[in-house]
Amino acid sequence: MLLKCKHEKSVHNNSWYNITRFVKLDMLHQYLQLNIAHNYINNLTLHRMT
Structure with missing residues (x-):
């Protein structure tokens, strides 16, 4: 019973870790x-000014 409980807890922690990691990646x-869009717009405006 104790082993089962420990196992479930570790599985739960792993899924939580995966979710947070996925959110961070997203x-x-x-x-x-x-950032890319911002740089692209900046480059366009710079080219127009010069």
């Missing part, structure tokens, strides 16, 4: 996309 991906 946020990083969105941040990078925003």
Whole structure:
């Protein structure tokens, strides 16, 4: 019984870890996309000014 409980707890912790890791990756991906879009717009405006 004790082993079963321990096992379930570790599985739960792993899934929680995977969820947080996935969310962090998703946020990083969105941040990078925003950064790329921002740089692209900046480059366009710079070319127009010169």
